[in-house]
Amino acid sequence: MWPSAIATCRSSAIRTREAMAGRPEQLPRILFEIGKTIGGSRDLPAMMSRISELATELVGADATSIMLLDSQGERLMAKAAHGLRVGRLDGVSFAVGEGVAGWVVQRGEPARIDDVSQDDRFVPRDAPSTPIASMICVPLLAGGRPIGVMTATSQRTGAFDQADLEMLAFVAQTIALDVENARLRKLTVTDPLTGCYNREYLHMQLPARLREAEDHGTPLSVAMIDVDHFKDVNDAYGHAVGDRVLTVVADRLRAAIRGRDVLVRYGGEEFVALLPDTDLAAARDIGERMRAKLEENPVHAEGQSIDVRVSVGVARARPGESAQDVVGRADAAMYAAKRAGRNRVEVAP
Template identity: 40%
Template sequence: MASDQSWKEKYLQALESSDSREEQWQTERNTLERMLVRTSLASEGQSRELDLLLARVRKDLRKKTVDVEAWRELQEQIDRQVALLDEHTEAKQAQASSAPSRDSLNSNAEVAPVASIPGDDRDLADNSGRLRIAQRVGQLLGQLLDQVSLDSVAEARARELQRVLLSSDDWNELREGLNYVAELVITAVNRSRGEFEAFLKRLDERLALLHEHFAEQSTAQMDRLSASETLDQEIREGMARIGADVRDSEDLTQLKASVSRHLSSIGDAVGRFRDKETDREKVMSDQLRAMQEKIAVMEANSEQLQSEVRRERERAMTDLLTQLPNREAWQERLSFEFNRWQRYQNELTIGLLDIDLFKRINDGYGHKAGDRVLQLISRELKASLRTTDYVARYGGEEFVLMFPETGPDAALVAMEKLRQRISKLPFHFSGEPVSVTFSAGLAAFRRGDSEEAVFERADRALYLAKDSGRNRINIEDEDASQ
């Protein structure tokens, strides 16, 4: 019985590991889907045909099922539309370059200064917009690489692609990089799915070993019961014959011989049973020894798998740049605190924090400077908040905070101290002092609230703080009165 219980526990642990692996795969899939949606939205407005194709991408993502072959065809159509855009741009550039120069116009006669050609302005605007899109895709790609695992070759290529998207101003080079993004996403999804399928295959093989062992034990037990029943029947029949001989015999010598013969037959039956039992015990001993060896291997593999699952779960729930919990971890903690709030009705406040004018830091000093700002602010957030409070990186330059058993006024006091502390930090880039501030919105849970409703109110409070001049904190109740 104890052995059966042990195997049940191992089976349940294996199922739990399987669930954790599936959850990690789902997290990676969600990250990839968000990246595709943001990329498609950022790329809209180039042409009506391309917008329709990007809308198909988002529609497929909402279905939660992806036909890889259909997506390959969709990617080819998107590539063709991008190529047509490039041809159109090159044609306009060639037309502009063939126009008479201002110097030639002024060579024979004095004329008024020539205004800039509208087509040139549009070309410059188009090129600038494309570069911004490429840089945004590069940022999203960096977030993707922080959340999913790729083989060494694919990851090296992805890192090089990120570098090109963030730093290159050659549109042909950027176009090739953008074409590879969809292929990279499919590769990451297939790798995660393959790893999960391999894990399930190993789990199935180990469960098959358990099933085989239990089947052998069941067969041995049935053989033992059958042999016991046969022995019992032979003994009963022998004793019955002895009884009959005793009743019917009139010759004592003949009776003795008959009884001896029947007793010898019973002894032979017992001997055969003992021999078979000895053989069965030897077989079972060999099976037990082999099973113990298999168990030792399985336990070692189980510990390794559990350790791997724990590491993967921690990685899936942690933002690698800031070492804060990520968006998925926030959603899990928010659900936990929301359920506790519903049960006990203690005060609960959440906040959204956004770094002011963060894009200027990235554009003016580079993305490494932007990463450094995120890391320093994350450090201050962890150091300044109470241990009962919770902070996570929600994405980009946005952070989310939770204040359990705290009303909005008390949360505002804590956030104001943090705002003043961060605004006084000595940020220096390229030898220049740079002021870094943030804006934030706070919202408290009220009767009948949902997680989404409170988050939306905090989000509105944040954007009111932005519209009111930045570097300030708003409480959503205050927003409602304005």
């Protein structure tokens, strides 16, 4: 565990040991795993996902999630979870002050709710989700400032006691500063709206990835993704809805690609996916998954239900080919998909 985490959590650890007296022998193992995850990971999403998994086990929850404030400090955006239904993170957010999570981040105070049906702060979602009967929610505080929340839920009423709340608060305090530092490091190469890597990152990474693929004799493919008729969305509903659509598009594209793949917001409504160890046939399959992921459900934003489609072009890097050229061929394939009717995948020759 990092020294900063140890220093920040000393008093909380004392309270936690008192609260957790008599708890199962697995407690030291889980706390050790949490410390090891924080100390050993530079991948923020992976770290938060693993922490969510460990916290779920620690407090006996059905699901645990981590939400972080956006760059304007106005909305909590779901960033990692364990135990939630597939697709549950897609577009999940709360304004500051909205719902239990919004209440917690606004006040910087924890909340324990034994029966959500009896608490006015709880805001049920219309979309299908993991059933919630009781919950605990604690703030993530970095330098005394709320940066997000950590929430554990159960399908049973009265599932959590004060010891569980103390334990989750301890985990949140342990990870908060490291989460914030990792996020600040990532901001230099990250698009603030979608959380994807930005074009500068692509320009830094793709040449090196191409050399590595050539040195090892492994395939590398690139997919160019463009949101169909996005200008019409902005014109009809405004830029705020357009921004929300792009955020959901990015979330769904991430859900369609693999852990080793890299998603980049190339500019405007265009995205690029770097697909290492991927030949052209596999790249086309991934492109089709991305296309289908957008097609399966409309995007809900500001009371609007918007059908969103994407056109995808894929290209496999040739020996000695430059980053600019392989992206250019993927881009040309994407425009071929547009000409062929949109909402389709085309492969570069």
